[in-house]
Structure formats: structure tokens, C-alpha cells
Amino acid sequence: MPELLEVETARQALADLALGRIIAAVEAPDAWYLKRGLTAPVLRAALPGRRFVSARRRGKLLLLDTTPAAGDQPGVPDGPTLALHLGMTGRIIVDGHPAGNALLYASDRAHAAWDRFTVRFVDGGFVGLRDPRRLGAVELDPDEDRLGVDAASLTAGDLHASLPRRRGPIKAVLMDQSHIAGLGNLLADEILWRSAIDPARPASSLTAEERRRLARSVRTTLRVLGRRGGSHTGDLMPERQRDGRCPLDGAALRRDTIGGRTSYWCPRHQR
DNA sequence: GATGACCTGTGA
DNA sequence: TCACAGGTCATC
Numbered sequence: 001m002p003e004l005l006e007v008e009t010a011r012q013a014l015a016d017l018a019l020g021r022i023i024a025a026v027e028a029p030d031a032w033y034l035k036r037g038l039t040a041p042v043l044r045a046a047l048p049g050r051r052f053v054s055a056r057r058r059g060k061l062l063l064l065d066t067t068p069a070a071g072d073q074p075g076v077p078d079g080p081t082l083a084l085h086l087g088m089t090g091r092i093i094v095d096g097h098p099a100g101n102a103l104l105y106a107s108d109r110a111h112a113a114w115d116r117f118t119v120r121f122v123d124g125g126f127v128g129l130r131d132p133r134r135l136g137a138v139e140l141d142p143d144e145d146r147l148g149v150d151a152a153s154l155t156a157g158d159l160h161a162s163l164p165r166r167r168g169p170i171k172a173v174l175m176d177q178s179h180i181a182g183l184g185n186l187l188a189d190e191i192l193w194r195s196a197i198d199p200a201r202p203a204s205s206l207t208a209e210e211r212r213r214l215a216r217s218v219r220t221t222l223r224v225l226g227r228r229g230g231s232h233t234g235d236l237m238p239e240r241q242r243d244g245r246c247p248l249d250g251a252a253l254r255r256d257t258i259g260g261r262t263s264y265w266c267p268r269h270q271r
Numbered sequence: 272g273a274t275g276a277c278c279t280g281t282g283a
Numbered sequence: 284t285c286a287c288a289g290g291t292c293a294t295c
Contacts, residue, residue, distance in 0.1 A: 002290090032278095060290075088289050089280085134278050135290060168272060177291080185289060260274070261289070 002086040003231040004151055004182030005222065006100055007060050010092040013099035014055035014064065018127050023047045023066075027118040028138065035137045046080045046140060047119065052127075053077045059147045059181020061085055062092070083142040084117070087135030093128040100230070151182035152222055156215035163203045163211055170206060170214075171199035172259030183218075185261045190234035191221045193248075198270045199258050240264045 002010070026047050028040040050066040054077060057063065066079035084092070092099045093115075110130065117138050118128040129136060149158055158180075166173050174180060174188045183191070192199045195217040197210060206214065225233050235247045244253040244264060251268035 085290080087291080088278090132278090132280060133289090137291085172272080175290090259272095262287085 002060065002088070002090060003184035003187050004057075004060060005187070005226050005230050007057055007062060007086060007182070008152075008226070009100035009230070010086065011055050011057040011062055013092060013094055014052070014062070014127065017094045018064070019052050019055065021051060021121040021123055021125065023050050023052075023119055024122045025120045027115075027120065030116045030134070033116045033131075033134065033136065033138055035139050036142075038138065038140050042140065043138075047082065050079045052082075058144055058150055059177055060184070061142065061144070061147060061181075063142070063144070080140050081142070082119075083137075083139040084129055085137040085139075086129070087131060087133065087137065089133040090116075090129055090131035090136035093126075093130050095125040098130070147177055147181035148179040149181065151180050151187075151218055154180060154215055154218050156212045159206075159211040159215050160208065163206055166203035168203060169200045169258050170197060170203045171261075171263060173203040175259055175261070184231065185263075186231045186234065186237065186240075187221065187225070189240075189264055190225070190231075190236050191217050193234075193236045193246075193265060193270060194221055196269050196271065198267075199263050199265050200256065236264060 026043045028034055028043055031040065034040070047066065049069060052064045053067050054065045055062070056065070062084040064082040065077035066082065068078040114130045114132045115128050116131050116134065116136065118126050120126045129138070162179060163173065171188050171192060174183050174191065175185065189199070195214045197206070197214060225231060239245055239247060239253055242255065245251065246253055246266035246268060248266065249268050251266050253264045254267050256263050
């Protein structure tokens with residue numbers, strides 16, 4: 001479950017290790033993995049000869065900008081932008097080393113068949129996307145604005161502007177990538193638990209004070225769990241099971257489907 | 272806005 | 284053996 005924090009770890013690895021190296025070849029053996037009309041021949045025409053010049057992230061989407069053409073000096077992004085999505089079980093591999101910790105719900109083994117996409121460099125190294133479950137994706141020049149504000153820079157003002165107009169459960173709104181980008185199921189549950197807000201509450205029913213509390217909780221949760229090592233290090237995580245109990249007050253946690261996802265929450269202090 | 276499909280490894 | 288994990292998209 002790579003959420004914002006895991007994708008950010010991958011972004012840092014790419015920024016540290018993948019920039020400035022000349023691309024030699026692209027391997028895209030799984031056509032289904034290429035989205036929005038992209039094909040392997042298009043990639044092979046677009047990338048070799050260029051270098052990655054910056055590694056960005058918007059929500060859960062990784063973005064690698066490239067230099068204009070072969071021979072041009074690195075530093076000026078003017079070529080196509082390669083977008084990588086990790087889906088549920090994707091991991092970035094740089095020169096054979098996986099970026100970040102092993103994922104929950106995903107095998108930590110390496111199968112050649114799981115290498116869905118690889119960019120090889122002239123120097124012999126490579127950047128790869130390994131994904132057992134095939135729920136990730138590769139795009140070229142994606143529409144970045146289909147994603148909302150990145151959760152890492154969310155402000156109370158953003159929530160004041162949007163939540164009063166939204167009817168759906170607050171948890172579904174937090175996970176709507178076109179509204180706020182980067183939060184997945186685990187982070188959303190942890191944030192709402194820390195905010196003491198019932199995940200099924202209509203977003204429009206939150207008071208201004210609750211919106212402020214929620215925005216603060218998004219920042220705090222990302223910072224704390226980021227330091228601990230990822231989305232799976234939340235206080236609520238060990239109790240995400242049947243018969244789980246609230247780490248705050250000991251109440252029996254509820255397990256409900258909210259926003260289409262399994263949600264754990266405390267009916268005593270989340271209101 | 273809610274639901275099911277996609278995909279496949281894992282563990283009960 | 285089979286429910287379940289869940290990010291995203293198509294469809295209702």
C-alpha cells in the first residue's frame with residue numbers, strides 16, 4: 001500500500017541516484033501496464049538519449065522530468081515527463097536495490113516476471129518498477145492537474161473552501177485523489193482517529209474547528225509516520241483486525257466499509 | 272456518490 | 284480453499 005509516504009521515499013531514492021544518467025533503453029514487456037494509449041515503441045522513441053533531470057511527486061504519482069535531447073546539458077527540463085504509479089504493490093528499484101522498506105500486503109521477493117517496467121542507463125545501471133500485482137502504471141506527460149492539492153501541503157483554508165460543498169463521508173473525501181492527493185486507506189483511518197472524527201460523517205457536517213483540527217492532524221500524522229518509516233506505522237495499525245481495541249480508550253473498534261474501503265475506527269472518541 | 276472489476280500473493 | 288488486501292477506473 002504505497003501511500004504518500006512510501007512514494008516520497010521512492011522519490012528521494014530517484015532524486016539521489018537516478019538523475020543525470022543517460023538513458024540507453026526502455027523495457028516495457030507488459031503493454032497493459034502502459035496507460036492512456038502509451039506504447040513501448042513510443043517510450044523507446046521518447047526516452048533514450050535523454051537524462052532524468054528532476055524527481056517530483058504529486059500525491060502518489062512519481063514524476064521524472066527529462067532533458068531536451070541527447071548531448072544537451074543536464075539541468076534543463078524540456079523533454080517528456082515520465083510518470084510512474086506504484087499501485088498497491090509496486091516498488092522502485094534502483095541499480096538492483098529496492099527503495100524503502102518492504103511493503104505490507106506484498107511479497108518482498110524478486111521475480112523477473114514482476115519487473116513491469118525498466119529504464120536502463122548507458123552506465124549499466126537501471127531504474128525499475130517491480131509490481132507483483134500489476135496495479136501500478138506508467139504514463140508519459142500525464143495530466144498532473146487531475147490530482148488535487150498534495151496532502152503534505154494541505155492547509156485548513158483548503159478544507160474550509162471545499163468540505164462544506166461535499167456530501168460524501170469525510171473519509172471518502174480525504175481519499176479522493178482529485179481533491180486531496182496522497183492519502184490512502186491506512187493514512188486516512190489514522191488521521192481521522194487522531195482527529196477524533198467519525199469517518200462516516202458527511203464532510204459538509206464538519207465545523208470550522210473540526211476542519212482546522214483535521215488539517216493539523218494531516219500534517220502531524222504525515223510527519224510522525226514519516227519519521228517512523230511509513231503508512232503502516234500508525235498507532236491504529238496494530239489494532240486493524242477483528243476484535244481490535246482503541247489504543248486511546250480501549251473501546252472495541254468498529255470495522256465498516258466506508259468510501260468503499262475497510263475502515264477501522266473508535267465509536268467512543270471519534271464523533 | 273456507491274459499487275464492482277481489475278490483478279494476484281498471502282494467510283487463515 | 285478462499286476471503287482479503289486496496290489504488291484507480293468504468294459503470295451504475
